[in-house]
Amino acid sequence: MMLQKKKVLFIGAGSMAEAIAAGIVQQNKVPPNHITMTNKQDEQRRVQLMKDYHVISLPIEETEVQEADLIVLAMKPKDAASAIAALAPKLLPHQLLLSVIAGVTTTFLEGMLPLEQPVIRVMPNTSSTIGESITALTPGVAVSADHLQLARTLFESIGGVTVINEQQMDVFTGIAGSGPAYIYYVLEHMEETAKQEGIPPELAREIVAQTVLGASKMVLETKTSPRTLRKKVTSPNGTTAAGVDALKQHGAGMAFTEAILRAKNRSTAIAKELEMLHS
Ligand SMILES: NC(=O)C1=CN([C@@H]2O[C@H](COP(=O)(O)OP(=O)(O)OC[C@H]3O[C@@H](n4cnc5c(N)ncnc54)[C@H](O)[C@@H]3O)[C@@H](O)[C@H]2O)C=CC1
Numbered sequence: 365m366m367l368q369k370k371k372v373l374f375i376g377a378g379s380m381a382e383a384i385a386a387g388i389v390q391q392n393k394v395p396p397n398h399i400t401m402t403n404k405q406d407e408q409r410r411v412q413l414m415k416d417y418h419v420i421s422l423p424i425e426e427t428e429v430q431e432a433d434l435i436v437l438a439m440k441p442k443d444a445a446s447a448i449a450a451l452a453p454k455l456l457p458h459q460l461l462l463s464v465i466a467g468v469t470t471t472f473l474e475g476m477l478p479l480e481q482p483v484i485r486v487m488p489n490t491s492s493t494i495g496e497s498i499t500a501l502t503p504g505v506a507v508s509a510d511h512l513q514l515a516r517t518l519f520e521s522i523g524g525v526t527v528i529n530e531q532q533m534d535v536f537t538g539i540a541g542s543g544p545a546y547i548y549y550v551l552e553h554m555e556e557t558a559k560q561e562g563i564p565p566e567l568a569r570e571i572v573a574q575t576v577l578g579a580s581k582m583v584l585e586t587k588t589s590p591r592t593l594r595k596k597v598t599s600p601n602g603t604t605a606a607g608v609d610a611l612k613q614h615g616a617g618m619a620f621t622e623a624i625l626r627a628k629n630r631s632t633a634i635a636k637e638l639e640m641l642h643s
């Protein structure tokens with residue numbers, strides 16, 4: 365695929381940039397010497413990235429922005445505006461900007477960039493590291509079918525890809541961007557209880573992780589609803605009924621709904637804060 369010939373520049377070299385780069389390098393989609401990862405400071409981190417993934421890693425001031433075909437913005441929202449302002453005058457019209465920053469809209473990006481600069485808002489998650497992300501893309505107004513295909517191919521190398529509209533992006537962020545953390549939280553608690561009840565630590569971890577993996581795969585591979593699958597596990601007056609009763613009693617269902625909605629609202633609020641600061 366044409367992606368093999370493209371050069372990818374990451375501006376911001378934190379956990380998300382690393383998760384994406386690790387995925388694309390492992391899947392051989394982009395040769396590591398076509399990937400440059402930059403940050404503001406932290407040379408030690410750059411050395412580590414070069415060692416681990418054989419990518420090029422430079423401080424932002426030493427980076428030849430114009431050599432890149434795809435530019436991934438991967439800094440925290442608070443650093444986004446100054447990074448984009450510094451980047452804007454250096455951009456060439458063909459360069460495709462991919463922003464993974466939570467709460468940064470295509471409209472905000474377009475407002476800070478040269479007219480007609482192609483921009484895609486992207487929300488991956490850290491399971492990119494092992495090729496198991498689910499990533500949403502929202503193309504901006506100047507994005508061609510070829511650009512979108514290129515972005516799709518890039519992110520397909522690290523998991524599933526879906527194209528959604530901007531209104532859906534905040535809730536997608538609350539579900540899939542932040543979602544791994546909710547599941548880790550569940551795993552932490554299951555593991556802790558297993559240990560308290562006398563299961564050795566290593567085994568506790570394997571048991572809970574495989575239980576969650578198996579349940580997820582059941583949904584995807586049997587194409588059956590979680591509700592139907594749950595009912596199949598639940599014998600009348602059995603152990604599962606007792607366990608699920610406890611979940612209901614403690615409001616676990618509502619807790620997940622609330623988690624998603626709060627994360628969604630935070631994404632919307634970040635967008636508003638940025639607009640207020642930079643309009
Ligand atoms: N961590 C996650 O699970 C996910 C994160 N995201 C988004 O990815 C972005 C980055 O998140 P993390 O990787 O967790 O953050 P992080 O704090 O680990 O990394 C941010 C990086 O950006 C660099 N940076 C800041 N300003 C810069 C500038 N002007 N020029 C060059 N580099 C600059 C920092 O030096 C650092 O390397 C955030 O906007 C977040 O919303 C999106 C999806 C999932």
Ligand SMILES: O=C(O)[C@@H]1CCC=N1
Nearest residue numbers: 465466537541542543
């Ligand atoms: O916590 C955050 O803001 C980022 C965005 C999605 C996951 N992590």
